[in-house]
Amino acid sequence: MELIQSLPGVEDILPIPQQVGKDLKMADSQVWQWVEATAREIFRRAAYREIRTPAFEQTQLFERGIGEATDVVGKEMYTFVDRGDRSCTLRPEGTAGVVRAYIQHSLYAQGGVQRLWYGGPMFRYERPQKGRQRQFHQIGVEVLGSSDPRADVEVIALATDLLTTLGLQDLVFYLNSVGDRQDRDRYRQALVDYLTPFKADLDADSQDRLSRNPLRILDSKDPKTQAIAQDAPSILDYLGDVSQHHFERVCQQLSDLGITFELNPRLVRGLDYYTHTAFEIQSNDLGAQATVCGGGRYDGLVQELGGPHTPAVGWAIGLERLTLLLAMLTPTSATAPDVYLVSRGDRAEANALQLAQKLRQKGIAVELDLSGAAFGKQFKRADRSGAAACLIVGDDEAAQGTVQIKWLGSGEQSSLAQAALLQDADAFQQQLRAAQGKG
Structure with a gap:
């Protein structure tokens, strides 16, 4: 096809x-x-x-x-x-x-x-x-x-x-x-008078414009026409x-x-x-x-x-x-998310979806990994995403209502209650901006 x-x-x-x-x-x-x-x-x-x-x-x-x-x-x-x-x-x-x-x-x-x-x-x-x-x-x-x-x-x-x-x-x-209009009428006639002896040397479009719209000849990109127009009368003299x-x-x-x-x-x-x-x-x-x-x-x-x-x-x-x-x-690249959220396991994936939505509503840009792949592959994508931090939710975190935060620049990792993360979202966002060099 x-x-x-x-x-x-x-x-x-x-x-x-x-x-x-x-x-x-x-x-x-x-x-x-x-x-x-x-x-x-x-x-x-x-x-x-x-x-x-x-x-x-x-x-x-x-x-x-x-x-x-x-x-x-x-x-x-x-x-x-x-x-x-x-x-x-x-x-x-x-x-x-x-x-x-x-x-x-x-x-x-x-x-x-x-x-x-x-x-x-x-x-x-x-x-x-x-x-x-x-x-x-x-x-x-x-x-x-x-x-x-x-x-x-x-x-x-x-x-x-x-x-x-x-x-x-x-x-x-x-x-x-x-x-x-009166200025242009006077100038149009002066321009036609000047260009008419050169008509045969003008490009085809300019020859057509000579009777219809002679001012446009001044805008011609044809080198020979440009050279002819160089000595044409100036409209500033007809104002x-x-x-x-x-x-x-x-x-x-x-x-x-x-x-x-x-x-x-x-x-x-x-x-x-x-x-x-x-x-x-x-x-x-x-x-x-x-x-x-x-x-x-x-x-x-x-x-x-x-x-x-x-x-x-x-x-x-x-x-x-x-x-x-x-x-x-100034070459640019695609906008990086603030955080990259990885999860694995049915319960963890459902919980991560909810956490991503709540963080987005707090003004934090979240890219949620939807692959279902092993954590190792998801971590590699997190490293390539340009995010400042990787949030990790497994079944244990989902059961306990926690989340692992790994700062991708330094490699530091800690555990935090999801409720506390959401409650202090403004402070977390300031940390993200500092890590991205935007603070």
């Missing part, structure tokens, strides 16, 4: 790292949990609230929100017709769904600024490569209801706080402004007074916070809804796919999707790339 395997471009997140030869393919679930827990705490401190949106939406949400001329909509979406004859699409990014929910549930009626964060899987039919999958995961933030440059700076500072807290250091922060003032304030406030950045007038985001501030945070440790975080302002999207005029700004972090980078820099 043929084995059923996962489809190309989707990966299981296992309790152990996935290796291909010497290369790390996917970080283990412990790294993912650490990143998610760290993000939750940083968002909590900044008063961001979680929003959870569906994994699929009406197709027109992304066609109108992202833009039909983008690669995401034109080439990469997973779209299907459901049994109600509706065109549905697995979400390729998170912002459009958040904005749809913001409008549908009238979150704007609460007044003030909505600070939201989200996380979960996204879907794009792209060529799978290191750190990029067809099902990928993002964590993102959105601030809706403020046009103040401080909102731009706040979300950028939040991203840098998260990445710094996780221990990343060798990062480059690129900043640009794509102006408002109106309002856009220029906004961008100057963003730059100044970032500098005031000690956040270093590089201006990159070639930086354009791949989605049509961006206005004014655009930024990316990149790592040189990931090769060509270097972007860890990307985002910007999108002041017209809420109105474009049928809501009131609502300025907004946000970003998203790709977790595949981030966890891969973290695992490469």
Whole structure:
């Protein structure tokens, strides 16, 4: 019988790292949990609230929100017709769904600024490569209801706080402004005028974009196109007074916070809804796919999707790339239990099951050996588990209500009443943490 395997471009997140030869393919679930827990705490401190949106939406949400001329909509979406004859699409990014929910549930009626964060899987039919999958995961933030440059700076500072807290250091922060719609219309024409004489030398995708979405040519990875674009006009020279003032304030406030950045007038985001501030945070440790975080302002999207005029700004972090980078820099192993509990004999095994459950309820991580093997084999597994102590229950201990405690580091062993162990569980936990070097 043929084995059923996962489809190309989707990966299981296992309790152990996935290796291909010497290369790390996917970080283990412990790294993912650490990143998610760290993000939750940083968002909590900044008063961001979680929003959870569906994994699929009406197709027109992304066609109108992202833009039909983008690669995401034109080439990469997973779209299907459901049994109600509706065109549905697995979400390729998170912002459009958040904005749809913001409008549908009238979150704007609460007044003030909505600070939201989200996380979960996204879907794009792209060529799978290191750190990029067809099902990928993002964590993102959105601030809706403020046009103040401080909102731009706040979300950028939040991203840098998260990445710094996780221990990343060798990062480059690129900043640009794509102006408002009028600025971009002027720049678009200047860019087309510059690129048209080089059309035959551009790569095929860029030739197609020249009439549909010329700003995306600046983001081409084709070396010959990149060389041509190097001397293209800068969008910063086409900003109106309002856009220029906004961008100057963003730059100044970032500098005031000690956040270093590089201006990159070639930086354009791949989605049509961006206005004014655009930024990316990149790592040189990931090769060509270097972007860890990307985002910007999108002041017209809420109105474009049928809501009131609502300025907004946000970003998203790709977790595949981030966890891969973290695992490469700081390899981790599976989480070790606090204690490893061995038992042998019918009465002992029943008693050990009860003891394990009571200790877990006291906050102690217990791995219960279920093998029924000889004590010698169970002790070997206890040594390999990484636990600080091994608890031993035989039929004699079960009959007497006691347990043997063997400290795996020193080999010291003693007997204690199970009731006393449970009553003094806090003190026992402190001993465990000290033995694990966590105290």
